[in-house]
Amino acid sequence: MGEIFRRIRYLLHRRRFDKELESDMEFHREMAAREGRNNFGNTLRMREQAREAWGWTWLDRLVQDLRYAARTLGRSPGFTLTAVLVLAIGIGVNVAGFSLFNMVALKPLPVPDPGSLVRLERRSPQSYTSEMPYASALFYRDHAKSLSAMMAVLGVPPMEIDGDLQPTSASFATANYFAELGTRAAYGRMFEPAREDDASAAPVAVLSYSLWQRRFGADPSVVGRTIHLNGKPATVIGVTPYDFATLGGQHPDIWLPIAQQPYFVEGSKVLTNPSAGSVRMWGRLAPGVSPKMAAQELLALTNELRRQHPKDIWNNEYIDIKPGAHLQVMQPEMYRVAAMVAVLTLLILAVACANLGGLLLARAVTREHEMGIRIAIGASRGRIFRQLCTESLLLAFLGAAAGLGLSYVVLRVALSRLDTPKWVTAVPDWRVLLFTIGISVVAALFFGLTPALQIARQRQRKTIARQVLIGAQVAASCVLLIVAGLLVRASLHALYTDPGFGYEQLLSVDPQLGQHGYTPADAQAFLAQMQSRLLAVPGVKSVSLVEMPPLGHIVDRMTTEIDGHSVAIYPNWVDSGFFRTMGIPLVLGRSFYAGEKNAVIVSQSLARKQWPGQNPIGQKFKNGDDSFLVVGVAGNARVNAINDDDAVELYWPAQTADMADMVVMVKAADEPGTLPPIVKSISASLDPKLFPETRQIKLLYHDNVLGVERVAMAVSLIGFVAVMVAGVGIIGLVSFSVSQRLKEIAIRLALGAKKIQVLAAVLRQFAWPIVIGMVVGTGIAAAASKVLRKALYGVDNLDPLSYAAAILVLLAIVGLAALLPTRRALRLDLAKTLHYE
Amino acid sequence: MPSGALPMLILRVLQTRSLHGYAIAQRIHLLSSEVLAVEEGLLYPTLQKMLVKGWVTAEWGISETNRKVRFYSLTPEGRNCLKTELSDYGRVTQAIQDILRTA
Numbered sequence: 001m002g003e004i005f006r007r008i009r010y011l012l013h014r015r016r017f018d019k020e021l022e023s024d025m026e027f028h029r030e031m032a033a034r035e036g037r038n039n040f041g042n043t044l045r046m047r048e049q050a051r052e053a054w055g056w057t058w059l060d061r062l063v064q065d066l067r068y069a070a071r072t073l074g075r076s077p078g079f080t081l082t083a084v085l086v087l088a089i090g091i092g093v094n095v096a097g098f099s100l101f102n103m104v105a106l107k108p109l110p111v112p113d114p115g116s117l118v119r120l121e122r123r124s125p126q127s128y129t130s131e132m133p134y135a136s137a138l139f140y141r142d143h144a145k146s147l148s149a150m151m152a153v154l155g156v157p158p159m160e161i162d163g164d165l166q167p168t169s170a171s172f173a174t175a176n177y178f179a180e181l182g183t184r185a186a187y188g189r190m191f192e193p194a195r196e197d198d199a200s201a202a203p204v205a206v207l208s209y210s211l212w213q214r215r216f217g218a219d220p221s222v223v224g225r226t227i228h229l230n231g232k233p234a235t236v237i238g239v240t241p242y243d244f245a246t247l248g249g250q251h252p253d254i255w256l257p258i259a260q261q262p263y264f265v266e267g268s269k270v271l272t273n274p275s276a277g278s279v280r281m282w283g284r285l286a287p288g289v290s291p292k293m294a295a296q297e298l299l300a301l302t303n304e305l306r307r308q309h310p311k312d313i314w315n316n317e318y319i320d321i322k323p324g325a326h327l328q329v330m331q332p333e334m335y336r337v338a339a340m341v342a343v344l345t346l347l348i349l350a351v352a353c354a355n356l357g358g359l360l361l362a363r364a365v366t367r368e369h370e371m372g373i374r375i376a377i378g379a380s381r382g383r384i385f386r387q388l389c390t391e392s393l394l395l396a397f398l399g400a401a402a403g404l405g406l407s408y409v410v411l412r413v414a415l416s417r418l419d420t421p422k423w424v425t426a427v428p429d430w431r432v433l434l435f436t437i438g439i440s441v442v443a444a445l446f447f448g449l450t451p452a453l454q455i456a457r458q459r460q461r462k463t464i465a466r467q468v469l470i471g472a473q474v475a476a477s478c479v480l481l482i483v484a485g486l487l488v489r490a491s492l493h494a495l496y497t498d499p500g501f502g503y504e505q506l507l508s509v510d511p512q513l514g515q516h517g518y519t520p521a522d523a524q525a526f527l528a529q530m531q532s533r534l535l536a537v538p539g540v541k542s543v544s545l546v547e548m549p550p551l552g553h554i555v556d557r558m559t560t561e562i563d564g565h566s567v568a569i570y571p572n573w574v575d576s577g578f579f580r581t582m583g584i585p586l587v588l589g590r591s592f593y594a595g596e597k598n599a600v601i602v603s604q605s606l607a608r609k610q611w612p613g614q615n616p617i618g619q620k621f622k623n624g625d626d627s628f629l630v631v632g633v634a635g636n637a638r639v640n641a642i643n644d645d646d647a648v649e650l651y652w653p654a655q656t657a658d659m660a661d662m663v664v665m666v667k668a669a670d671e672p673g674t675l676p677p678i679v680k681s682i683s684a685s686l687d688p689k690l691f692p693e694t695r696q697i698k699l700l701y702h703d704n705v706l707g708v709e710r711v712a713m714a715v716s717l718i719g720f721v722a723v724m725v726a727g728v729g730i731i732g733l734v735s736f737s738v739s740q741r742l743k744e745i746a747i748r749l750a751l752g753a754k755k756i757q758v759l760a761a762v763l764r765q766f767a768w769p770i771v772i773g774m775v776v777g778t779g780i781a782a783a784a785s786k787v788l789r790k791a792l793y794g795v796d797n798l799d800p801l802s803y804a805a806a807i808l809v810l811l812a813i814v815g816l817a818a819l820l821p822t823r824r825a826l827r828l829d830l831a832k833t834l835h836y837e
Numbered sequence: 838m839p840s841g842a843l844p845m846l847i848l849r850v851l852q853t854r855s856l857h858g859y860a861i862a863q864r865i866h867l868l869s870s871e872v873l874a875v876e877e878g879l880l881y882p883t884l885q886k887m888l889v890k891g892w893v894t895a896e897w898g899i900s901e902t903n904r905k906v907r908f909y910s911l912t913p914e915g916r917n918c919l920k921t922e923l924s925d926y927g928r929v930t931q932a933i934q935d936i937l938r939t940a
Binding site for chain 1: 890
């Protein structure tokens, strides 16, 4: 221990100790000289040896090397700028990708004690749901000792403020929500657990900062004002802060206490119904409790709940506990996507490093002279190698700094375009910085090692390194281009493929009868009236009923086994007019009769899978113990799975018992945008306490497609940049090769060789690396694109068109890159070249 | 001379009194009847190592020629080290002698 302190003292007071050593040795010489013994040794060398005992020689050498490297880089500013730029792109892309991942999954929310916040979801080996009944949440809260608090959020369709035409997003939350998150109101106050837990208290609302700015003119006097939400008066008690962090990343504009939900949604029994999944549940682990302990206790409680309400709990159900204090609660599929993106960004880094390696190789030749001198003076190979590695490290850190800056700029732009909460910043935190350092060291290893080894061993004549570098660049660019090509085709496919139903003219109207306490008989009466009133409107062509509208909030999916393959079927409950209204053709058979039971209509793809080669009409479809008669076959229509090309549909006839959950689909004669106000007035005249959610399907569809387009565009941009970088790199290496063989080319031309022959001679060394690079790249892309299947929207991951296009583009760029420098060489003034030394 | 022995010899020489660098070399030369001569190039690196390890300390003093120079002296750790080194050396030498005698 003492030794370490002594060593540090030696580092800090070097000069003093050095002087003392100097004086010792001088004295020694004086005394020796007196006695006539003259030791003529190298004083400086001996002092250096003595200093080595202090153990800081490595630091000295490092500082020396850094100074030398900085001077060398400064002497060739062109090279340094190019290298830093290339590295900035390669490193910057990776840092940006990691920053995004960090923002979403690693950085904790800016709330007190984020480590103890957890997200609780119902899960079983066969099923999963993100919402649970509020009654269950209360049960767990009351009985779980491992949870110190429970927060629940109930999402509802947008509500109308004071007669606005456009509704505003709203959510109900437990009274302790803001308290647990430590939110401080920008104006007024947030929910207080004592006051807002009471269902009979005066109804209150909290506004979001952006809503307060947009709609209430940033007027502080809005606090205390009464507003009407869906017709119900409520007092505004506060405004959330500008950088409010919510659980789960959703930011509704209005917050209401969950205890007052029955007031705002008249007749609703959602809070007490043990079967209706409704709230997203979060909790705080009690101090000292680990997630494992909590999971065990919750499992015991789940089993107890099953005893009380056996129909509402699945077999083998358990409560899944995940860390809750991040922007996004990560599901397993998301990790796979993140890994895929990481691989792509690393490929770009590989292209950048290969590029840089090539640049360094070329430069190495010009430094032959310098290296020769250094070795002649007495530098060991190891020393030179170390110094070159330091140069690479310096370059890497410069590139990393530039890359960090580049990534910051890109992230700022991206964040401003996407709808992210205001507390998310592009400023890098310690994780991002650590990642940047790590990746620049890795990059330095990749591009620095080969040239350094070559220089130190003075064997630049072999071309194998050059060929490997070109091969690597071609392979990486190939993968990037193919993946970009696949994604672009997928987005085009999504844009231009017919989803199978007429989304352009559809409107979905969800009166939420069940939530307002309608009985099935009442619901049936209401819906019948609504449909007939709607048909009377001139702009309406037809109406029908469906339980799960397209691009709606809920999706149901069942998995069955057909011929050993598991098939995902999307069921839906519809009335007889459904197919006509939605524009789905009935290929065989007929639609349902009114009130028909025990019948089923299948989609074409399901029919083909289940009864290949036979007539599906009259066949029996088994579901559990019941069997249903197939009365019709409908065209494929991805009503509930827009993005899944393998989707298969099944339609049940809607029964009276289902009526309270039904949604009305309206087909407009031309422009559906004119209908919502008419729908609103019809509904208000039938029952003023209803506020149906009206959505235009074509708008939803376009939003969905927009997301895909954005991703495809981003990937294409990145792929393009990478290919350009590779192209520049290849140009560099080829022109370097050419410049080396200038004399040879000139002689060949002088002796009468045809230009083509000379070209072939010079470029032959690159032919094999390029071919191998393409093959390897294509292979990797084929394997990797398997992961992308879900995102590829019906484009085969081995789609020949994308692969062919990508390979052709790459060949074109590579060809251009190879030919450009050689063309210049071929137009040489032969006499001058032959004379030039 | 075996380079591993020098630290031990220096420690032994400093056991009785503090000396400056040249005097250490002289004393070793003298006491070994001029068999062992310690070069500058070996002495000072070894002294620096021993300083870092904390076996000796150095203080400024006046030499016999009226010049300011650093005098090295043993620390308690140095004394312990000397004891250990001596016993180790004794054992090893004994072992080598046994082999040479009988093998």
